[in-house]
Amino acid sequence: MRQILGAIMAAAVVLLASPAGAQGAKPLTKCARDAVVAGTVCMDTYEASVWRVPGPTIANKGLVKKIQQGKATIADLAKGGATQLGTASDDYAPCVDSGQNCADDIYAVSLAGVTPSSRMTWFQAQAACENARKRLPSNAEWQAAVAGTPDPGGDNGTSDCNTASTFVVAPTGSRSSCKSSRGAFDMVGNLYEWVADWVPRSPTCGTWSAGVSPTGDDQCLAGAATTGEPGALLRGGFFANGSSAGPLAVVGLFEPSIADSSVGFRCAR
Numbered sequence: 001m002r003q004i005l006g007a008i009m010a011a012a013v014v015l016l017a018s019p020a021g022a023q024g025a026k027p028l029t030k031c032a033r034d035a036v037v038a039g040t041v042c043m044d045t046y047e048a049s050v051w052r053v054p055g056p057t058i059a060n061k062g063l064v065k066k067i068q069q070g071k072a073t074i075a076d077l078a079k080g081g082a083t084q085l086g087t088a089s090d091d092y093a094p095c096v097d098s099g100q101n102c103a104d105d106i107y108a109v110s111l112a113g114v115t116p117s118s119r120m121t122w123f124q125a126q127a128a129c130e131n132a133r134k135r136l137p138s139n140a141e142w143q144a145a146v147a148g149t150p151d152p153g154g155d156n157g158t159s160d161c162n163t164a165s166t167f168v169v170a171p172t173g174s175r176s177s178c179k180s181s182r183g184a185f186d187m188v189g190n191l192y193e194w195v196a197d198w199v200p201r202s203p204t205c206g207t208w209s210a211g212v213s214p215t216g217d218d219q220c221l222a223g224a225a226t227t228g229e230p231g232a233l234l235r236g237g238f239f240a241n242g243s244s245a246g247p248l249a250v251v252g253l254f255e256p257s258i259a260d261s262s263v264g265f266r267c268a269r
Helices: 002-017 017-025 061-069 073-077 124-133 138-145
Strands: 035-038 041-044 048-052 084-085 108-109 193-198 204-206 218-224 229-236 263-265
Touching: 035 138, 041 138, 048 124, 061 073, 061 108, 108 124, 124 193, 124 263, 138 229, 193 218
Parallel strands: 193 263
Antiparallel strands: 035 041, 048 084, 048 108, 193 229, 204 218
């Protein structure tokens, strides 16, 4: 019996010490067609557009399944009578700012060539991701996915990251040079993007060192408010940020209940 137990324990030690035993799975090499591989995560290729799907549990059950599998196209959404939200107003009701009444109602979709949705709170963004069987990425996951996206010094209005517009959000993927090493578009500029992390809300901004961010990306994680709501992190900058937008741009000034025309999101699996 002692010999048998000894052999079992030795095998367990070898298994735990091996890379396969420690990780328990093969490295991620492929994602659904709406996402790119970034480390251990499938990150949406494009900033989210949010859609209301009529009859999601009955008539459009198949369309919802396509959304959840990352296979839905604009043609599929149109055929199902889906309506895009958040392009001109905060029209998410009955899905309210707190994220209540959102189940089986609004769905986040990663599509090229559409206006990404904005004006949603952190709670609504998380609900839209969840309905699509996704989630908001963590700050660290977002940082891994943005690597390689150009840090803007300017914006030529065509291929560069959208950082010098006046209240103009570019269609997803239309700025061809605004692409990360992993293939994600528009992670710099266009819309700020909610990530999952909450922090003590930061009332002021600091600076990055010139060696880390030579163009001066926003760094608003200085200090901590002692009253009011916490802060929910926003990443990447937005369409009028200029050189303050960038792969290191991070803002902790905003409460998760804020809904603004400069704020969007993308999901991850």
